[in-house]
Structures are given as C-alpha cells and as structure tokens.
Amino acid sequence: MEDKFSDDVIGRARVKDTPELEAYYKELEGLGAGALWTVANDIEPWEPRTSSVPMLWKYDDLRELVLKSSELVTPEQAGRRVVYLVNDKRKDVSAAVGWLYTGIQVTRPGESTSAHRHKASALRFIMEGEGGYTVVDGNKVTFEVNDFVITPNSAWHEHGVAEGGKTCIWQDGLDIPLVNALEANDYAVFDGKQPLEVPLNYSPLTYGGAGIIPADKVWDKPYSPLFKYSWKQVYPALLEAAKVNEGSPFDGIIMQYSNPLTGGHVMQTMGASMQLLPAGFKGKAHKHTGSFVYQCAKGSGYSIINGQRFDWKERDIFCVPSWAWHEHHNASDTEDACLFSFNDLPVIEGLGLYQERVYSENNGNQKTE
Numbered sequence: 001m002e003d004k005f006s007d008d009v010i011g012r013a014r015v016k017d018t019p020e021l022e023a024y025y026k027e028l029e030g031l032g033a034g035a036l037w038t039v040a041n042d043i044e045p046w047e048p049r050t051s052s053v054p055m056l057w058k059y060d061d062l063r064e065l066v067l068k069s070s071e072l073v074t075p076e077q078a079g080r081r082v083v084y085l086v087n088d089k090r091k092d093v094s095a096a097v098g099w100l101y102t103g104i105q106v107t108r109p110g111e112s113t114s115a116h117r118h119k120a121s122a123l124r125f126i127m128e129g130e131g132g133y134t135v136v137d138g139n140k141v142t143f144e145v146n147d148f149v150i151t152p153n154s155a156w157h158e159h160g161v162a163e164g165g166k167t168c169i170w171q172d173g174l175d176i177p178l179v180n181a182l183e184a185n186d187y188a189v190f191d192g193k194q195p196l197e198v199p200l201n202y203s204p205l206t207y208g209g210a211g212i213i214p215a216d217k218v219w220d221k222p223y224s225p226l227f228k229y230s231w232k233q234v235y236p237a238l239l240e241a242a243k244v245n246e247g248s249p250f251d252g253i254i255m256q257y258s259n260p261l262t263g264g265h266v267m268q269t270m271g272a273s274m275q276l277l278p279a280g281f282k283g284k285a286h287k288h289t290g291s292f293v294y295q296c297a298k299g300s301g302y303s304i305i306n307g308q309r310f311d312w313k314e315r316d317i318f319c320v321p322s323w324a325w326h327e328h329h330n331a332s333d334t335e336d337a338c339l340f341s342f343n344d345l346p347v348i349e350g351l352g353l354y355q356e357r358v359y360s361e362n363n364g365n366q367k368t369e
Helices: 019-029 060-074 178-180 204-207 231-244 345-350
Strands: 055-057 080-087 101-107 117-118 122-136 139-143 148-151 157-174 187-189 255-256 269-275 286-288 294-300 302-305 310-312 316-318 326-330 337-343 356-358
Touching: 019 178, 055 310, 060 080, 060 101, 080 345, 101 122, 122 294, 122 337, 139 204, 231 255, 231 326, 269 326, 286 302, 286 326, 294 302, 294 310, 302 316
Parallel strands: none
Antiparallel strands: 055 316, 080 101, 101 157, 117 187, 122 139, 122 148, 122 157, 255 269, 269 337, 286 356, 294 316, 294 337, 302 310, 302 326
C-alpha cells in the first residue's frame, strides 16, 4: 500500500522563483555551486525511488542469437563472448537493474577464455551443457546445469569446456555498473597460462561438506572459499526444508547461498539465493530496497511487479527493481518451481539501507494492469 505525501508541507522546499532568486542561482552556478532547496525534493524523496523498470528476457527468443555469437567471434576475439541484457532505463550504464549487470555467455567444446581479473565481482549460473569448468586463482572447478559459481573481485579466473563436452551456456552476473560508479574498476589479463595450485574440484570438496568445514585450513579472504554450489545438493536441501517449514509468504522456501565460514553473503557486493515455490504457491506482495535479477531454474510461473504480470518458464530471466511491489506465483498445481536470483543486498545491508514494506490491500495481492 503506497503512502501518499505532498511537497506542500513544512520541511519541504517551497520557494517560488523571483527575478532576484534567478539572478542569485545564476551567480552560484558560475561558481560551481547551487542552492540546496532547488533540488532537495528530487534528491531526498519521501521513499526510495528506482530508475529501473521491471523487465523479462525470454530465453527462447535469445538462445539462437547467443549460439550465433559463437559462429561470429571467438572467445579470444571477444574477450568474453556474451550477449548482455540491458534495462530500458539503464542503458547508459549497461545495467540490467539498478547497479547490476547480467549477460548470457556461450562456450563451445575445446574453447576457453584467457585468464583475467577485475575489481568487479562476478558469478555464474549454469544453464546448458556438459564438461564446463572454471579456474579461480588456481582452483579448477567443474560444473553442471543449475550449479552456482563465484569468481570474486580481483581473483584470476578463466572458463572453458573440455574436448568431448557439450556447448555450455551460462548466465553471468557482475557488479560492473556499481564499481564503475565508484570509479574503482580495472581489468587485467594473465601473462601466460594460469597454473593450477590445487587438485581438481579442491574448493567444493574441501568446503562443500554437509554443514562441516575443515578445522585445519586458514582462509583470510573476504569472500567464500566455496567457489561452486552444486544443484545436486541445493535442490534436495530445499525439498527437505519444505517438509518442516511453511516458508515465506512472499518467497516460499528460500535459501541464501552463503560463505560456509561466516554464514554471510558469498561476496562483498553481491548475494544470491535459490527459492522453491511449492505446487500451487501464490505469493503475497511486498517491496524492499535492493535490486534483484531472477532466472527460472525449474518449472514455470509468473511474477507481478508493480501491477504488471510477467510469465516465466525455465531459463527465462527477469528483474525486480529496488522498491518495486512484487509477488511470485507457481503456475502448476502439481509441480514445484525454482527461482535463482542474485542481488546487491550485501551493499544495501552493509550500509544500513535495507527497508521493507508489505502490501496490505486486496488480501496482499496486487491487481494487474
């Protein structure tokens, strides 16, 4: 339920222009200055305000074009062969929503990218293929469909598909727009071949245990030591949790991917979750600060975002802007649905900016436009 405010109240700027004031403003402008009351109502809104719009990217519409890119350019030519997804209102910063970037990357069997690093943090959600791998700071990790992989900021990393594998497609998520806005980004290419420092799949085998972590290992980095979160472990965990939990009225059974050493977010600037919407689930509406990019990992359904309905199925990607009313629904009465999402909550929460509001009209559900 929206709160109604008016600028015609004490404490809000209500100065009417006069010739004298206009001359005064011009004099300030010439000195690189300005009067706060002329912009206060814009830069200090009554409640959070987003510049992004809800969007849905249909995988069926994009898949052939993603594959076609592998016929037109090589990974070496492109650096990273990615079709990026851009919000209609964030084209100036190449963002999918808020300060988050996302794209769809394709790699053929036998191909690999050069090892590189950047201040922007990155993550991958695997959509198709077999035989794919990533190497993060000398840790080579293989992955499968619906696995979640992180490549933290400033970590050397590269990706590829083994000979004899099948073409892999995955979703990239990065905080490039945010790091660029902070004027802190950079990019470097590794000189030569990145050496493997530990055995294959060392990270998930060491830190991916069932609630246990090694007592004799020291990890002093500000991100998770677990570079791959396996769907084979995540989905059963959701099903087990659903047996004894009603879940959230907004998100169903939702689990946050976490740093096994701290229980916190996997990286400093981006978090991620997987949620299970049980058969017949009808979510209630709420809104909160923080921008979200979703991908349907299983099943089908629809989300209503600021009164607009978006129907999604497996592999479709959509975004929910910060402070947008949203609710999620499972379209099936017999099968569950799963939504992967990544977000900027580590930044929002770390700066004390998180807030949430529950929709109280129409029994908690929005009316569609």
